[in-house]
Amino acid sequence: MLKGTLEGCVLRIIDAEETYGYAITRRLNELGFADVTEGTVYTILLRLEKRGLVDASKRPSEQGPPRKCYALNAAGRRELATFWARWDYLSSRINELKESRP
Amino acid sequence: MLKGTLEGCVLRIIDAEETYGYAITRRLNELGFADVTEGTVYTILLRLEKRGLVDASKRPSEQGPPRKCYALNAAGRRELATFWARWDYLSSRINELKESRP
DNA sequence: TAGCGGTACTATGTGAGACAAGGTAGCGTC
DNA sequence: GACGCTACCTTGTCTCACATAGTACCGCTA
Secondary structure, three states, X not given: OOOOHHHHHHHHHHHHOOEEXXXXXXXXXXXXXXXXXXXXXXXXHHHHHHOOOEEEEXXXXXXXXXXXXXXXXXXXXXXXXXXXXXXXXXXXXXXXXXXXXX | OOOOHHXXXXXXXXXXXXXXXXXXXXXXXXXXXXXXXXXXXXXXXXXXXXXXXXXXXXXXXXXOOOEEEEEEOHHHHHXXXXXXXXXXXXXXXXXXXXXXXO
């Protein structure tokens, strides 16, 4: 039902700033999604790329191997908007259920 | 990440009132979870029963076959509490991410 | 200069949850 | 007796999340 939520979060992070897998993982961890690992993020990123929601480009790094930077394109922004709509709807339904008196 | 949310909702509904699969499905639908089907609910119910979170009992129905009524037991109430804790944590993290300025 | 730790990406396999699809059956009514 | 509603269960499939493991670049230091 709420599957694809992590994917939405990744879209949001990319929307805020053009970035890359390793940094996205660190960002998610510091945002409180503690047990999200690189493997998880990279599979999401590849999926997003395959679905044509992000544009990727290689950039040299100051330290370590080159980075694969991702930017949201128009389709990605549309997807993000529908994701938030879905999220708002479902999360408020769940909160209603939680708060409702028997 | 948020998987098991539907399961939590089902636990909540049973916690509010001892009830059965068919009615739970109708309840979820009218609560706004429109595309939840009976098959989905029954698999959740069987899982809950197997995990010892609910107690089941057959009851005759006024119309139609007998109902399998479910009630939350102590373990189920504990599970529901930890589910809400998890939900509160994750949903507020996601809302923070949503509301945050780039 | 070899090794270590941090950065950075990729591939592959697994498990569980959500869902579709289909089947069985009791009961009331037209 | 066919239809429609109630009520349950089974089986298969897809995808997401996650684990695991491997490759490789770079800077530091012992």
